[in-house]
Amino acid sequence: MIRDFNSVQLWKNIFDPFDLNELLQELPRKQKEVLWERLTQLMTESLVENPVETWQRVEDNENNDDMEVEIVPEMKQTVAVIQGVTAVVTASIPAVDETVNCKALLECVFILNGVLPALPESEKVLKGAIQRVCEMWWEKGLEGKEQLGKTLFIVLLKKSLNKGADVVRMWDQHQILLCFDYDSEESDEVKDLLLQCFISVKHIKKEEGRRFLSFLFSWNVNFIKMIHGTVKNQLQFFPRSLMEYISEVYFRAWKKVSGEFIEILEHNCIQDFMHHGIHLPRSSSVHSKVREMLSYFHKQSKVRQGVEEMLYRLYQPILWRALKARNSEVRSNAAFLFVDAFPVRDPRFNTEEMDNEIQKQFDELFSLLEDPHPVVRSTGILGVTQITSKYWEMIPPTLLADLLKKLIGELTCDITSADVRCSVFKCLPIILDNKLSHPFLEQLLPASIKTSERRVRIHVTHESKPELAIDYIEYLLTHPVNRTCLLSVPKKKLKKLLKILSAVLGSILKATDAGSGSCNQAIGLRAFSLFCRLSIHLQNKFSEEGKDYLSLLKEAGAWIESQVVPFILASDQEDDISKHNIVSELIIQAYLAVCKDVIMVSLGNLTFQAHLLDIALSVIQTERGGFCAPLLLYALKEIIEASLTQNTETDEVANLFHAVQTVFQKVLECVACRLKKKREEGIQLIHSIQMPLGEFIHAVQCWHSSCPAVHQGVLSTLLGAIVAEIICVLQKVKLMLTFFFFFFLLHLLLFKHYVGTTELCSESVIFVLRVKISCLLAWNKQAILFALISYYGASLRFTHTAM
Secondary structure (H helix, E strand, O other): OHHHHHHHHHHHOOOOOOOHHHHHHHOOHHHHHHHHHHHHHHHHHHHHHOOHHHOEEEEEOOOOOOEEEEEOHHHHHHHHHHHHHHHHHHHHHHHOOOOOOOHHHHHHHHHHHHHHHHOOOOOHHHHHHHHHHHHHHHHHOOOOHHHHHHHHHHHHHHHHHHOOOOHHHHHHOHHHHHHOOOOOOOHHHHHHHHHHHOOOHHHHHOHHHHHHHHHHOOOOHHHHHHHHHHHHHHHHHOOHHHHHHHHHHHHHHHHHOOOHHHHHHHHHHHHHHHHHHHHOOOOOOOHHHHHHHHHHHHHHOOOOOOHHHHHHHHHOOOHHHHOOOOOHHHHHHHHHHHHHHOOOOOOOOOHHHHHHHHHHHHHHHHHHHOOOOHHHHHHHHHHHHHHHHHOOOOOOHHHHHHHHHHHHHHHHHOOOOHHHHHHHHHHHHHHHOOHHHHHHHHHHHHHHHHHHHHHHOOOOOOOOOHHHHHHHHHHHHHOHHHHHHHHOOOHHHHHHHHHHHHOOHHHHOOOOOOOOOOOOHHHHHHHHHHHHHHHHHHHHHHHHHOOOOHHHHHHHHHHHHHHHHHHHHOOOOOHHHHHHHHHHHHHHHHHHHHHHHHHHOOOOOHHHHHHHHHHHHHHHOOOOHHHHHHHHHHHHHHHHHHHHHOOOOOHHHHHHHHHHHHHHHHHHHHHHHHHHHOHHHHHHHHHHHHHHHHHHHHHHHHOOOOOHHHHHHHHHHHHHHHHHHHHHHHHHHHHHHHHHHHHHHHHHHHHHHHHOOOOOOHHHHHHHHHHHHHHHHOOOHHHHHHHHHHHHHHHHHHHHHHO
16 A cells, blocks of 8 residues: 555656645545545554654765764665655645544644654755645644644755744744743743754844744743843844844834833833943943944934933933943943934823924033033033034024033133143034024134134144154044044045055054154054054045045054064074064054954954964964964954855855964964963963953854854864863873882882782782872973882881881
């Protein structure tokens, strides 16, 4: 019967007019039911003859590290039956209606559902066909659809995480999730898989993936807390390019949920982000990303109904209190959020309530301008200029006059902080962007300029002061508003500035610290760093015009390889060369730090990343290359995260991943070499790479599905290092035991010579064991030598006593 059933495959022949779907549609109801009963009987008999437990035989493939599944002959026949049954069931589902008794068909489908997990990976077509059966059953809404839907959901979920495929199908079948009981044990696996989706770049970047992630907030209120915890833990590893997508997921979820769900989402998630946006230190890698997420909601408040009221309600208990906090950094963070969200109001207020609330917030702006800390005042200046420029027509003239007099009349003469004075002049162009402000400022500016001219006037002297010039350029590049103004000058002047900064490259290694008129090494290093940073900003601004300013960084890299690396290689030279070694290390560190930032902000393409790894490899392979190990590990982490936006199946990406593994291996070899030659320096090096190494390994682990080759290579390198250390220890143990055995025999010979017997007393045996243990615990030569001398002395004393 089983052999005859294989003839059902004939319908797949394109030259055969036999159409299984058409046949089943035309069959009478009774014959359909009989057919389904026979199918169930056939499946049952086949599985009884060849149980699932006997299907697979796993063997090691000598040519491959992976495990292969080999189909035994008995299973091939069973698989053929399953294929035929699946084909008939697939064609039968459209023919099911209310008049047909489909109990036998349901039983057959359940059998197929149970067989699905046991099928080997080689039967991908058959597994896909059974998944399609489950999908059709669910979509038709037939009896038992919940159980079949659960199987389908888990399969699609796993496939979407492993290969990024089926994200669209996953979204199409997202309602199946509601069939799972959140509190049941069977849902534990689903929870873990769903949380993995929130750290999957493929889910986050795809439209259907973001819809699916937003939907997950509506499964269970307790799951919202788990989602938020996962996202918060992963924020420090997310690239900046993903933050808008993640913000969109939260916002979509907020728009969809209601009742208890929206309460948990608002207070446990959105308000939690508000709290962290205020209280996290600005040095934290997470702080800027949290601010980006909150800014997304601030922007939506201007265009989406209900957002403004939500922000007002959630900010109410924390924002105004934070603006009065003792900690200046907390006040500064709160000021930034306040300015970015301005006006923070409830649109349901009546006219009087609205006026009072807006007046209260303008009073807060005046308080920021009078804050005792200059950073808070500078933030207030930025906020006032942005708000007045945007809402010029809506702000009463008297209030405008008071604000601008405070800025131009007082803060331009702030004797306590140069940053505050400069902030006023750098932020004034923001107000000038609104042409309505020009008449008012024309009246206000002349009187103020005369007053403040003595703080801002530049005294020109005949003697050049490169330190002052470098300080000023650093100031312009460090502050965002100042940097915007600098980059707005004509490109001709910017190129001239680049040329001046690059002129110091050749003189850094030749310069000395003597002479105020010469460009000493410290100034040269700062100028080199500014040259690299300015190149990045020019690339960011003018890349769309076809300008490639990163080529300047590549040229600087070529100069480092030809002129700087040789000084690192000459580590055994005289004192003046060793001074150049220090300068060379600082140059390379500055260059690597800038290149790491280029990749982090998504400006460095694959060619640039490969160029960086070539330079890194030439440095890390030198004897003193360990100085750049921490920066290199940070750079490798950024390269891994940047690769998430690339097609990882190209040869160029494969070569880049290979280079990443090579550099990582050389870093570990460098650390091991330094430990062997100079132990103290090696220990210091280990401490310095502890954090970057952890972040790199974590990034590789998180994105292993996107770059499995790197994941496997890094783990292999780490395991190889551990095995090498174990082998080294075992060799030491072997050597120690050899020494011990030699001196043990010597003891026996001495004892026999003087006493005439080889029997050892218990005291001698105990002492020998003590020597052995002390030798095994002490690996340095002095301890071993001391142990052996002690053994000699004890042996001689013992033989002397015996005589």
